[in-house]
Amino acid sequence: xxxxxxxxxxxxxxxxxxxxxxxxxxxxxxxxxxxxxxxxxxxxxxxxxxxxxxxxxxxxxxxxxxxxxxxxxxxxxxxxxxxxxxxxxxxxxxxxxxxxxxxxxxxxxxxxxxxxxxxxxxxxxxxxxxxxxxxxxxxxxxxxxxxxxxxxxxxxxxxxxxxxxxxxxxxxxxxxxxxxxxxxxxxxxxxxxxxxxxxxxxxxxxxxxxxxxxxxxxxxxxxxxxxxxxxxxxxxxxxxxxxxxxxxxxxxxxxxxxxxxxxxxxxxxxxxxxxxxxxxxxxxxxxxxxxxxxxxxxxxxxxxxxxxxxxxxxxxxxxxxxxxxxxxxxxxxxxxxxxxxxxxxxxxxxxxxxxxxxxxxxxxxxxxxxxxxxxxxxxxxxxxxxxxxxxxxxxxxxxxxxxxxxxxxxxxxxxxxxxxxxxxxxxxxxxxxxxxxxxxxxxxxxxxxxxxxxxxxxxxxxxxxxxxxxxxxxxxxxxxxxxxxxxxxxxxxxxxxxxxxxxxxxxxxxxxxxxxxxxxxxxxxxxxxxxxxxxxxxxxxxxxxxxxxxxxxxxxxxxxxxxxxxxxxxxxxxxxxxxxxxxxxxxxxxxxxxxxxxxxxxxxxxxxxxxxxxxxxxxxxxxxxxxxxxxxxxxxxxxxxxxxxxxxxxxxxxxxxxxxxxxxxxxxxxxxxxxxxxxxxxxxxxxxxxxxxxxxxxxxxxxxxxxxxxxxxxxxxxx
Numbered sequence: 001x002x003x004x005x006x007x008x009x010x011x012x013x014x015x016x017x018x019x020x021x022x023x024x025x026x027x028x029x030x031x032x033x034x035x036x037x038x039x040x041x042x043x044x045x046x047x048x049x050x051x052x053x054x055x056x057x058x059x060x061x062x063x064x065x066x067x068x069x070x071x072x073x074x075x076x077x078x079x080x081x082x083x084x085x086x087x088x089x090x091x092x093x094x095x096x097x098x099x100x101x102x103x104x105x106x107x108x109x110x111x112x113x114x115x116x117x118x119x120x121x122x123x124x125x126x127x128x129x130x131x132x133x134x135x136x137x138x139x140x141x142x143x144x145x146x147x148x149x150x151x152x153x154x155x156x157x158x159x160x161x162x163x164x165x166x167x168x169x170x171x172x173x174x175x176x177x178x179x180x181x182x183x184x185x186x187x188x189x190x191x192x193x194x195x196x197x198x199x200x201x202x203x204x205x206x207x208x209x210x211x212x213x214x215x216x217x218x219x220x221x222x223x224x225x226x227x228x229x230x231x232x233x234x235x236x237x238x239x240x241x242x243x244x245x246x247x248x249x250x251x252x253x254x255x256x257x258x259x260x261x262x263x264x265x266x267x268x269x270x271x272x273x274x275x276x277x278x279x280x281x282x283x284x285x286x287x288x289x290x291x292x293x294x295x296x297x298x299x300x301x302x303x304x305x306x307x308x309x310x311x312x313x314x315x316x317x318x319x320x321x322x323x324x325x326x327x328x329x330x331x332x333x334x335x336x337x338x339x340x341x342x343x344x345x346x347x348x349x350x351x352x353x354x355x356x357x358x359x360x361x362x363x364x365x366x367x368x369x370x371x372x373x374x375x376x377x378x379x380x381x382x383x384x385x386x387x388x389x390x391x392x393x394x395x396x397x398x399x400x401x402x403x404x405x406x407x408x409x410x411x412x413x414x415x416x417x418x419x420x421x422x423x424x425x426x427x428x429x430x431x432x433x434x435x436x437x438x439x440x441x442x443x444x445x446x447x448x449x450x451x452x453x454x455x456x457x458x459x460x461x462x463x464x465x466x467x468x469x470x471x472x473x474x475x476x477x478x479x480x481x482x483x484x485x486x487x488x489x490x491x492x493x494x495x496x497x498x499x500x501x502x503x504x505x506x507x508x509x510x511x512x513x514x515x516x517x518x519x520x521x522x523x524x525x526x527x528x529x530x531x532x533x534x535x536x537x538x539x540x541x542x543x544x545x546x547x548x549x550x551x552x553x554x555x556x557x558x559x560x561x562x563x564x565x566x567x568x569x570x571x572x573x574x575x576x577x578x579x580x581x582x583x584x585x586x587x588x589x590x591x592x593x594x595x596x597x598x599x600x601x602x603x604x605x606x607x608x609x610x611x612x613x614x615x616x617x618x619x620x621x622x623x624x625x626x627x628x629x630x631x632x633x634x635x636x637x638x639x640x641x642x643x644x645x646x647x648x649x650x651x652x653x654x655x656x657x658x659x660x661x662x663x664x665x666x667x668x669x670x671x672x673x674x675x676x677x678x679x680x681x682x683x684x685x686x687x688x689x690x691x692x693x694x695x696x697x698x699x700x701x702x703x704x705x706x707x708x709x710x711x712x713x714x715x716x717x718x719x
Contacts, residue, residue, distance in 0.1 A: 022478050024048050024068070036060035043442065047071055047091070059083030066442050070094060077101065081121065089442055090121060150225070157222065161215075287490055289515055289532055292418065292465070293500045295611040296370035297569050298602075299466075300595070301422070301536060301578035303544040304404070305378045308583040309346040315545030315580070318343045318380050319428050347382065350399035355585025357411035363587065364417060367595035368602035370610075371418035373468050373576060376405055376458060381427035385462070389454045400585075409462050420466020421458060425451055425480050425505075427471075441479040452481055456488075463495050468518075468536075469504045477506025502534065516574065524564065528571050528614050535568040536576040539594050546580035546588070555590055558597040559639075565598070565609070566637050570626040572614045604666040608635035622650035622679060641687060649680040656680060666690050 020043040028049040036057040044061070047070035059080025064087055071094040104120055307315045312332050314320075321329040322343065333341065364372055377383045377390070385405040386396035395404045409419045427433050432446035458464070467489070472480060482505035490496055503514030511519035517533040524535045538544055539561065541554050556564075561577070568575045577598075579591040602609060612628035612635065619626050623642065628635045634655065638647060653675050662671045662682055667690045672683045 019043065020476070020478055021045070022481070022484075025484070031055050031058075033057065039063065042066065044068070054078050054081075056080060062086065065089065067091070077121065092121070147229075150229070154222065154226075157218070287515070290498050290500055292498065293371075293516065293574065294532060296418070297574055297609050297612070298367075298369045298565065298598075299371040299373055299420075299534075299574060299576045300364045300367065300369045301538075301544075301576045302372070302374045302581060303378065303422075303546075303578060304375055304384065304581045305545065306343070306346050306350050306380055306382045306399075307378070308546045308581065309349045311546050311548035311583070313549075314543040314547065315378060317545075323428060343380070344393075347393070347398045350382075350395070350583050352395075352400035352402065352404060352583070352585035355400065355402070355404065355407075357407040358414070360408060360581075360587065361411035361415045361417065363592055363595060364412065365415040367577075367599040368606060369417065369577070369595075371420055371466060372408070372412045373420040373422055373466055374405060374408055376421040376423050377454070378422075379424045379426065379428050379471050381424075381430055383454075385458070387454055388457060389450055404585075406462065409464075418465040419462075420468060421462065421464045422468040422470060423455060423458065424471035425469060426474060436479070437474065441475045444479060444481070447479060447481055452485060455485060459489065459493050459495060459499075465495065465498050465500070467499060467501045469502055472504045472506050472509065475507065477509055480506050482506055482509070524568060524573075526567060526571065526618075528618055529573065532572065532574075534574045534576055535564070536578065537564060538578040539591055540578075540580065544578050544580060546582050552590075556594065558594060558601075561594055561598055562601055563639050566626050566639065567619075569609050569612065570614060570618045570628055570637070605637075607665060608637055617651045620649055620651050622648045625649060627651070642684065645684045645686075647682045647684060649682065650678070653678045653680050664690060 018038050018041055021041060022045045024045045025048040028051055033055050035055055040063060041061050042063050043066040044064060045068040047068045049072050051072040051074060056078045057080060058078045064084055066089045067087060068091045070091045074095045075098050303315050307317045310317050313329060320326045321333060381393060383390045383394040385403050387394050392398060395402060412419045432450060436443045436446045489499060500515040503510045503517045511517050517531055518536055522537045539556050540550055565575045579587055581587050608628050612630055615627040615629040615634055617627060624639045626637045636649060656675060662673050664671055667685060674681050
């Protein structure tokens, strides 16, 4: 899968054009305010979180068409929800919504898939916004009136204070004047302001002190009110300025994203994958490839299912018959089966009565393979184990009534081989998948209730070392929840340290993301690749599953099989050799013969294959020779016995010196060699004295500078 990194949700504004975003089942409580900057977002999945509210500016996601809020803790939705005019699909099921919203949504709120809920909710918030804005306008007018009243009261208070000061000043002036004239006491008595007697003096002083305290308190309260009003005013201005600034930044950011050239849009879209794996250390290009896989080199692939019963055409029999209506398949059914015969009727004949997993495992061991991959489920949907999610359409419930997968896994591991499983993501005629497909994959009923539970069960119960995914090409990896599954697989599953996966997890993913690339069926590029890869190929040239109508010339010869293996390993790949077992549970003798021939060759020459690395060149410039290497050793694999008992090599002259020795696997004596015109000539013994029909030359010497000790993915001078 994609490169997986720790990416906080709050950093989402640092991304560019995101069109589809899956944040389901991430324990989110809130979303950042800058979430609404994703102007191009059209599909958003927030299901199975703990969201209590959405940002007030959520309505700025103006292009949003699909919104999944299933199973959160939302009671209200933001007022800006009324802006989502393009919203076509909304799921609010299992949220503690307030009665007003539930009433507005109508009965569609609790439906499994609601197409009218979005329209109802947006309409409700549009009407509710008008009402709220009217109330807000009314409150604003009342606030203005209150402010004017407070300002008027403050002005009156200031005027009264001025009058009091003038009065006090006038009184003081009069006192000074009367004191000078000797009539101060009499004047005061006549005005009855200050009593003349000693008994009245004290109450006059007390009355003046209280008035002073009241004046101080009044002034203090006035200042407090003034500062509070000032703080309120500044806060309002700041909020308004902040909103304007965010709007401006968002607009400029959107303009910047629009200027990004289209070839880079794929990198922006890939960001949706990273959000699936918060706080993990996953990533198909950052997680080291488990060593066992690169060392193994050779695996056996088994396509086994109900399609082995008709044994006609290929493993795509059901699709060719009922999906594509191809004439040969239609005629085959009309000529051999009753009119009402269905594909499901074939399952009863998938009996596997001769199935002996221990015998199979011995053949695979003798073939020289190091791992085995069995089709746990092909595109027909039939599982070879008693799947809890494939009722009555599995090998335990119908046909053989056996756990075919579990039996082989145990037998293979008893032979010290590793076990892996092929698993098809899609199923041709599964109603749930077809419903999601009709909805343009905006729904995920099939993935949530079939694919993910089934894959998780397969891993937890049988603990595979390889998960070989397929059937991904009709939908993007976001629909398949591939990143979510791989995050669990790499971090929490029981096989997190040993498992490897291929690159078929969604459209656009093959040959781009995965522990190893398979790219296409029978992928064999013939040159060194920068990433670990695998050549999944078939002994039957025309089919992966068993065919009753196959011919001898449609089967790879032993030479063709070994040649393909040598080319693959020389270029840094593993080879996965497929054979199709019969409905009775046997492997055809012609297939057994090919595998055992390969094993005999590897008994002698396996040192040049297992745990080897690509050399600085892959094939020779003069002879039909392919190269592999190990520290201090270069292996030259000849695919034909040279004429005149001499092999000419054009790519190794620069590693030869006086200390270099040349040997032949399966022959104990060193070989003589010489260099002429930059061509290395190696003299061979008589063919009757060697054990193998094909010659592998082992060049020994001080080769550490020339021979790679690991894959050089960066293409240094050795590559």
